[in-house]
Amino acid sequence: MTDSAYIAALRMLGGRELSERQVRQRLARRGYDEEAIDTAVARLKTNGSLDDERAARAMAHAETSLRKRGRLRVKRRIESAGIAPDVAQRATQEIFQTVDADALMEAALQKRLRGHEQIAGDREFQRLYRYLIGQGFESDRVLALLRRHKDHKD
Numbered sequence: 001m002t003d004s005a006y007i008a009a010l011r012m013l014g015g016r017e018l019s020e021r022q023v024r025q026r027l028a029r030r031g032y033d034e035e036a037i038d039t040a041v042a043r044l045k046t047n048g049s050l051d052d053e054r055a056a057r058a059m060a061h062a063e064t065s066l067r068k069r070g071r072l073r074v075k076r077r078i079e080s081a082g083i084a085p086d087v088a089q090r091a092t093q094e095i096f097q098t099v100d101a102d103a104l105m106e107a108a109l110q111k112r113l114r115g116h117e118q119i120a121g122d123r124e125f126q127r128l129y130r131y132l133i134g135q136g137f138e139s140d141r142v143l144a145l146l147r148r149h150k151d152h153k154d
Helices: 002-015 020-029 034-046 052-065 071-080 085-098 101-113 122-134 139-151
Strands: none
Touching: 002 020, 002 034, 020 034, 052 071, 052 085, 071 085, 101 122, 101 139, 122 139
């Protein structure tokens, strides 16, 4: 049973990077006992197949490049995968050294504006504000961006 837990975990990790907690949860859902899970996880960590630091970096990359999310949401997402807050913080800082946060926020806004340059009224302004805050961008930067897009209309 131990070898099969290890093989199952390797297959999971073949698809994408996962945290230790995610692997443990998935193996438990598949019915493996605690001892088999512990043995498989130890073996995966020893041979380098399971690494929370690497998983955190991969998640940070996916959250910024694919989903266009801001710093706060990226960090929360990594932590929600069971990765330690200090590791999540390092991965987030690392990715945001290579990413233009303002361009990322602009891309997230453009996705919501669907080709329009201007914000049509206060209700849309508030809706976009809530959306961008929910995506993890800082409120002062969100307001500045939205005001620039609202000013285009005037």
